[in-house]
Amino acid sequence: MYPEPMSKSLEGKLVVAISSRALFDFEEENKVFEDSDDRAYMDLQLSRLDVPAKPGVAYPLVKKLLAFNTETDNRVAVVILSRNDPVSGLRVFRSAQEANLQLERGVFTRGRNPYPYLTSLGANLFLSAKEEDVRAALNAGFAAARVYPDSAVAADRHPDEIRIAFDGDAVLFSDEAERIYAARGLEAFQAHEIERAAIPLPPGPFKPLLEALKPLQAQPAGAPMRVRTALVTARSAPAHERAIRTLMAWNIQVDEAMFLGGLEKADFLREFEPDFFFDDQTGYCDTAARVGPTGHVVSGVKNEVGGPRPSDR
Structure with a gap:
């Protein structure tokens, strides 16, 4: 046998x-x-x-x-x-x-x-x-x-470090605040986030991935490969506080955080040089793909079939 x-x-x-x-x-x-x-x-x-x-x-x-x-x-x-x-x-x-x-x-x-x-x-x-x-x-x-199969790819940059960039709302976080913005505009969104600054946002689809990355992020300084992460979001002050407090409540750290207030993300991704960038909005994905590998997270209010398609924030 x-x-x-x-x-x-x-x-x-x-x-x-x-x-x-x-x-x-x-x-x-x-x-x-x-x-x-x-x-x-x-x-x-x-x-x-x-x-x-x-x-x-x-x-x-x-x-x-x-x-x-x-x-x-x-x-x-x-x-x-x-x-x-x-x-x-x-x-x-x-x-x-x-x-x-x-x-x-x-x-x-x-x-x-x-x-x-x-x-x-x-x-x-x-x-x-x-x-x-x-x-x-x-x-x-x-x-x-x-x-995005036609994304710009540069496999030889940062050979000892994985760089991953994430959008916030509808990616790391739920689209709770995004729905406020879509329905009632920027002023209501800001007021909503200020009022709830100390209340962690519900998790989005990529929160579990950040959790799974934590053991790799804990590699010692001399390890042959490291992980570097960045939050790249259209949020701006004062709405930035809730995003930061949410990550703190989750005991999750990102190495860089960019609160861009609607500025073009691709310009900042060009400097960060991610091995992958994840965003829920096709407008940002289209321009980011010219800079580096990009993935469209097809979730949240802006990706609902037959739902509202407000302009990218």
């Missing part, structure tokens, strides 16, 4: 689930799929099985996250979670091996929304180029973002 296989667990690890198109540049192949069908896509991927795919928008982030793993201590798990068929998945793993990315796990659903498997994985983050999948993941309570 064969011995029982040892059970493995992802518990205690930072788990990132990522679509193949977010990790690798499959835009040409995707166009074939959109213009034809999945069979043509599969045939093209199979014909390119020995051609390593180029890095995609999330490649630098994944490569740096995996650098936290050592021979004796694996802190991060990256899992391919893709609508690809299993045959096309062969090229994903071949490309990962060629790039020296230590990927062991993948789930391929051939056209079906893969988000239900996030629960089994215990995923802390899901990145995909498909909005439908991202919406479903967010609705299920997972931190998720629609990546």
Whole structure:
């Protein structure tokens, strides 16, 4: 008889689930799929099985996250979670091996929304180029973002540090205050936040990700890889106080905080040089993508289907 296989667990690890198109540049192949069908896509991927795919928008982030793993201590798990068929998945793993990315796990659903498997994985983050999948993941309570595949990517900057930037309302925090602004304007928003300055905001979809990042942030000063985070928000004084107090109440620290009062975020992201930036507003995402890897968090009042679409604040 064969011995029982040892059970493995992802518990205690930072788990990132990522679509193949977010990790690798499959835009040409995707166009074939959109213009034809999945069979043509599969045939093209199979014909390119020995051609390593180029890095995609999330490649630098994944490569740096995996650098936290050592021979004796694996802190991060990256899992391919893709609508690809299993045959096309062969090229994903071949490309990962060629790039020296230590990927062991993948789930391929051939056209079906893969988000239900996030629960089994215990995923802390899901990145995909498909909005439908991202919406479903967010609705299920997972931190998720629609990546901009054409984002500017500079994989060689800050090789010893992961830099992640987050918007505040509807991303780190709930959209409670955002709804006040959308319905009643800036003056009412400011008054609402001043009145509740000492009351922590309800958590947004990315609060659990910040929690999961804390062990990586606690690395000693001489560690080969570090994490640096930034809050980049359109809030301004006096509404800044509630955001800061909320992070304090959560016992979560960010390294930098930018309260921009409606200034263009891309100008400040250009200086911070994030490996990824997450925002709920497409206006900010569109300009941020010209600076670096960007993900649209399809949550909150400004992303409700058929709901209000007020101008970006």
